[in-house]
Amino acid sequence: MASTPENSALSSGLAALKQKDYQNAIAHLEEVCQLELDLSRVERAQIGLVTAYAQVGDREKAIAIAQTLTHSRNPRSATWANKTLEKLSQAATPQKTADVTGFVPMASPLAKPSFSLKRQPKTESAALTAEHLSTQQPETETRLQLDSSPPPSSEPPVTRKPSELSQQNRQWHQAGRAQRWGNLPQNISLVGSPQLLWGLQIATAIALFWWMRFTFRYGGPKINDLLLRLPLVNPLGFLYQDPTQLFLAILVILAVGLPWIVTGLLKFFYESQPLPLETLSAYSPDAVRTLQRYCRQRRLALPQLQLLPNPAPLIFTYGHLPKTACIVVSQGLLEQLGEEEIAAIYATQLGQIVHWDFAVMSWGVLLLQIPYLLYLQASIWSEKTSDRFEHPFLINLIQGLGATLASLMYGIYWILQFPLLWLSRWRLFYSDAEAVAITGHPNALIRALLKIAMGVADTVAEDNSARPKGDKSTRWLLESFNFLLPVGYKQALLFSAQTSDRTFEELLAWDLRNPYRRWLVALKGHPLLGDRLSRLTHYARFWRLEPELDLPSPPRPFRWTQTNLQQWATTTTQQLLHNAQAWPLLPSAIAYGCLGGLALRGFLWVVGKISYELYIWQLVWLSQDKLGYLFAACWLICFGVYLLVRINSYFPEVTATNAKTERDVLKLQLSERSLPPQSTPIRLVGKLTGRRGIGNALAQDLTIQSPAGPIKLHHYPLLGPLAYFGSGFPQPGAWIGQTVTVTGWLRRGATPWIDVEQIRTRNNRTARNYQPIWLTLMAFAVVAWAAYLIWTTPAT
Numbered sequence: 174m175a176s177t178p179e180n181s182a183l184s185s186g187l188a189a190l191k192q193k194d195y196q197n198a199i200a201h202l203e204e205v206c207q208l209e210l211d212l213s214r215v216e217r218a219q220i221g222l223v224t225a226y227a228q229v230g231d232r233e234k235a236i237a238i239a240q241t242l243t244h245s246r247n248p249r250s251a252t253w254a255n256k257t258l259e260k261l262s263q264a265a266t267p268q269k270t271a272d273v274t275g276f277v278p279m280a281s282p283l284a285k286p287s288f289s290l291k292r293q294p295k296t297e298s299a300a301l302t303a304e305h306l307s308t309q310q311p312e313t314e315t316r317l318q319l320d321s322s323p324p325p326s327s328e329p330p331v332t333r334k335p336s337e338l339s340q341q342n343r344q345w346h347q348a349g350r351a352q353r354w355g356n357l358p359q360n361i362s363l364v365g366s367p368q369l370l371w372g373l374q375i376a377t378a379i380a381l382f383w384w385m386r387f388t389f390r391y392g393g394p395k396i397n398d399l400l401l402r403l404p405l406v407n408p409l410g411f412l413y414q415d416p417t418q419l420f421l422a423i424l425v426i427l428a429v430g431l432p433w434i435v436t437g438l439l440k441f442f443y444e445s446q447p448l449p450l451e452t453l454s455a456y457s458p459d460a461v462r463t464l465q466r467y468c469r470q471r472r473l474a475l476p477q478l479q480l481l482p483n484p485a486p487l488i489f490t491y492g493h494l495p496k497t498a499c500i501v502v503s504q505g506l507l508e509q510l511g512e513e514e515i516a517a518i519y520a521t522q523l524g525q526i527v528h529w530d531f532a533v534m535s536w537g538v539l540l541l542q543i544p545y546l547l548y549l550q551a552s553i554w555s556e557k558t559s560d561r562f563e564h565p566f567l568i569n570l571i572q573g574l575g576a577t578l579a580s581l582m583y584g585i586y587w588i589l590q591f592p593l594l595w596l597s598r599w600r601l602f603y604s605d606a607e608a609v610a611i612t613g614h615p616n617a618l619i620r621a622l623l624k625i626a627m628g629v630a631d632t633v634a635e636d637n638s639a640r641p642k643g644d645k646s647t648r649w650l651l652e653s654f655n656f657l658l659p660v661g662y663k664q665a666l667l668f669s670a671q672t673s674d675r676t677f678e679e680l681l682a683w684d685l686r687n688p689y690r691r692w693l694v695a696l697k698g699h700p701l702l703g704d705r706l707s708r709l710t711h712y713a714r715f716w717r718l719e720p721e722l723d724l725p726s727p728p729r730p731f732r733w734t735q736t737n738l739q740q741w742a743t744t745t746t747q748q749l750l751h752n753a754q755a756w757p758l759l760p761s762a763i764a765y766g767c768l769g770g771l772a773l774r775g776f777l778w779v780v781g782k783i784s785y786e787l788y789i790w791q792l793v794w795l796s797q798d799k800l801g802y803l804f805a806a807c808w809l810i811c812f813g814v815y816l817l818v819r820i821n822s823y824f825p826e827v828t829a830t831n832a833k834t835e836r837d838v839l840k841l842q843l844s845e846r847s848l849p850p851q852s853t854p855i856r857l858v859g860k861l862t863g864r865r866g867i868g869n870a871l872a873q874d875l876t877i878q879s880p881a882g883p884i885k886l887h888h889y890p891l892l893g894p895l896a897y898f899g900s901g902f903p904q905p906g907a908w909i910g911q912t913v914t915v916t917g918w919l920r921r922g923a924t925p926w927i928d929v930e931q932i933r934t935r936n937n938r939t940a941r942n943y944q945p946i947w948l949t950l951m952a953f954a955v956v957a958w959a960a961y962l963i964w965t966t967p968a969t
Contacts, residue, residue, distance in 0.1 A: 183214055187221055195225045216242065216250050223257060236261050241458075343627075343673060345620060350513070351716040354613035361715050362606040363708055363727055367528060370603055373596050374533045380592040381537055382424060388588055389416045396581065427539050431532075432497040435539055438546075439479065443650055445501065448478035456507045459516035459612075467523050467611055476500045476526065485647050486510065486628035489657035490522040491535035498526045509628045514621035517612050521659060524607025530600040531657075537593045538656050541586055545653045548582035551575050552868035565900060573898030576870040580894040583871060590656075590698070597656045597698040605705055606712070615712040616721040622660060623677060626702065629665040633876065634862060634883040648864060648874060661699035663885060663924045671882035672839065677722055679843055681706065683921065685725060686845040689748065689755035693849070693922040696760075701923060757849040757922065758816070758823045758948070766812030773807040774798075794966065802966040809959035816952035824945045825852055827916050827930050832856035838881035838919060847921035855919045855927060857881070861908050869906030870894040877915050877927070885926040886915065889944040903940040905932055917942065 186201030198221060205218035219238050226235035239261065242254035359366065393416070401408055427434065439445035454461045468475050477499040481487065486506035492498035500522045507515065525531040555575020559568045609615045632647055651662040667680055684690060684703025694701055707727045713720040749768070752761050781796025783789075798804060825831075832854045833841065841853055859879030863869055872888040888905060896902035917929040929942040 183218055186218065190221050190225055193228070195229045198225045199229075213247075216245060216247065220250070220253070223254075227261060232261055346616075346719070346721050348616035348713070348719045348721045350612065350614035350617065351718060352613075354610070354716060356610050357606055357712060357715070360729075361712070363711070363729075364599075364602045364606050367603075370528055370530060370600065373599060374530055377537070377592055377596040378533055381540070381589075382420065384592045385540075385589060386417055386420055388585070389420070424536075424540070428493060428536055431493040431536055431539055432491065432499060435491045435535065436479070436499065438542060439481070439501065443481055443483065443646055445479045445481050448480040448502065450478070452480075453478060453507075457510075457512040457515035457519075459512050460519045463516045463520055463611060464523070467520070471527060473526065474498075476522070478502070480504065480507075481650075483647055483650065485632040485651065486625045487650070487654075487658060488518055488522065488625075489654060489659075490525050490531045491538070491657065492526075493532050493536065495526050495529075498531060505628055505632070506625065510621055510624050511617075513612075513614060513617040514624065517608055517614055517617040518621040518625070518659065520608035520611040521601075521604040521618070523611060524604035525600065527607065528600070528603055530596065530603070534593065534597060534600065534656055538654060541589055541593075541656075542653060544582045544586040544589065548579045548586060549649060549868065551579040551582060552866065552870075555579070555867050569898055569900060572867060573895065576867045576894035576897040579867055580870050583873065591696075593656055594696065594698055598694070598700045601659065601700055601705065602708065605709060609709065609712045613716070615709040615716075616718065619706055619709050619713075619721040622702065622706065623668065625660045626665040626668040627670075629660060629662050630667070630669040630883060633662055633666065634669055634878050652874075656698050658699075660702065661697065661924075664697075664699060664702055666876070666883045666885065667842065667925065669882040671880060675839070675843065677706075678724065681722075681724065682843060682845045683847065687848075689848060690923070692748065692752070692756065697923050753819065754850060755848045757920070758819060761850075762812050762815045762819070765815045766808045769811030769815070770804065770808030773811060774804045777803065777807070798966065800966070802962045806959040806962040806966075809955040809962070813952040813954075813956035813959070816948055820945055820948055820952070823850060823852055824918065824928070824930075825854060827854040827856070827918070829856075832916060833919070835859075835879050835881040838879070838884070841919055842881075842884075842921055842925045844921070849920040849922050852918040852920070852928075854916075856914065856916045857884070857927070858912065858914050861905065861911055861913045861932070863909055864906060865909045866906055867894075867897065869909075870897065870904075872905055875905055875929075877913070884919075885924065886917075886929050886932075887926050887944070888929040888932065888940070888942050889947060890940070891943045891946075903938055905940045908932070908934055908938075908940075911935070 182201045182204045186198045186205060189195075189198035189201060202218040202222045202225065206215055206222070219242055223235045223239050223242070226232070226238070236258060239254045239258050243251050243258070245251045245254065364370075398408075436445070450461050450464075464475060467473075474496040476490070476492075477497075479499055479501040481501060481503040483503040484505040485503060486509050487503040488501065488506055490498055490500050500519065502519075506518070510518065522531075525534075552575060555572050555578075558575075559571040562568050562571070605618065608618055612618075629651070633651070651658070655661060672680060681703035684701035685707060687693075690701060690704075703724070704727065706722060707724045710720040710722055710724045711726045714726070748755070749764065752764050756764065777795045778798075779796075781793055784792035785796065795803070833856070835857055838855065838857065841847060857877055857879045859877045862876045862878050862883070863874040869875070871893055872886075872890055875886040875888055876883045877886055890896060890902075890905075892902065896904065911934055913935075914933045915927060915929060916931055916933075917927045919925065919927050928944065931942065932940045
């Protein structure tokens, strides 16, 4: 059989080593270590490199490679490396005339070496080397089969920094990988055909364009009406024009320049930098081999690698073509994940590249950066500019204008997210399945996702006010690139250090067993973590591996049979009719408004038809609604009435006797039957974390760090950003880092949160939540609007 280039390089390197031509030996053997896929040949090349570097006097590189060999799964290689390390460390200076390691090279990688006992006595180390090299045979390769032993590196092994994860005292099973694997069968992967993902990507791109066009076409005039009421501000003329051509031009420009624009944004705002393969190999040799092998087999260009100096464990991919794809990883991820876990999470990014969903998602996320960066810059500009003035009126005016503009841009950013939600959730199932097919290691991916969640939770829970710029921007990065991240920062909060005494199975119980979980995740950008880990556990059992977690298997894929359709229709109808028991108040009111409005409109239509037959001409108009005014009025009436009926029970009174404390919070969060309408009064004391100042004018980023862990706060100020035009209004964004007492109602949906009643500081400053008042005013307003529509409905 013809030898491969790697075999030829190995033969040449060992021959050069035997002839004491160490420089050529190093060049050939380094090439083998970079390109060879067979681990047995890589180890022979590493052993030769240790000898060569020792002979040329570069003991540091010899020691570094020997240290990587100590982690070999081959016990003989590990034993030889340990003994060689002792000799290298004991040698005062490298001797070029004597073989420090006792290594005797082979003339051919497939032939047994010939040793002369008379010329060179075989020491214990040399004997081990000879026996080890002579008995190694090429291993049978399976599809993308990897080995966890580190490849050679010219750098010393990386010392991982201690992180919050080490304080959580988690016991990992360290379940292993499959010995042989391949592509998962479709009935096992549970993700459907790739054509479905392609269709979803096309639908997402179309929906994003039309949603953006609809938002600005009908929202532009409303923005100008608001600007007319503000001092020193004129309306924007372009908001009155049809934005179709403008949006098409913007989307095309963003699509063409996507990789370079995102690279510039990451470098300017988050200080990203290139990540050499050598550096990545120091953290995870498996990751480098996975990238090189998969790209070679798929005939893909090796993705560009970027590094973010950020403490949170993050990874995402952007680009518009596979050849322009770039995988970005944070320093926190490299330090907090193990070698196999880093390789597994990199494999998910390769799955996104091969399925092309990274292109649509990064295009959508880049579009979201426009309003988000305007929101950030308006916040920063108004705070810096107001600091230059001393007069209270000027300070309030600048801060009020900045807060209003920042809140407006943030609202646009929030609205434009909706078309991306479905694709953002489903693509992660595909990338998880592809990652398992690449590495054969579902257990490593389980550990990686859990460690990412824990690391993000610990980072979000910290007060970053005194940290460097790179750490302060963590919250910006987590929110603006949320759709590209493997784990959402909100869903990660449940895995903080405060919950380390609970098993992962307990923390994931709601995700796996709550009957309404599919509905409650509909407005989230990430699938339930329990759902993903359940699928990965299913993959592990399919390959007869001991799973990292003991989770139930996910439901089988839906089959389009008459029985299944009838069962699905019955279950869906029952859940829709009983959504008041499961959904948050506003979505439930919208659903009941649609159902009740449809029923009411049908009833009025029947009344109109009967009146026509009975010649009651005063009511005939009820069956004639060409403009749709009556249907809209019926929906608004049902929506408003539902809010008025439900608002008191949704926000019950919080008293000292019925308020739960931190001892009950975690139990309530983990209950698999918990639902948002189950309004549990609560009182917590803890540190308030989030963004400071005008950037938090809408109170959209508030978290309480209590003994029960970090919990998201939903707070609705009375005036919102308009409060910055005056002084004396309490601003929770100014209390970040302080110890506060929060009273409100704990709710559990896809993520837990607290609807705030009030936030009180230690010096008795209080910020009240006006959500019930705003909802009551909304209910009366929509009913009044409905009455106006009925009044203006044409009689014929």
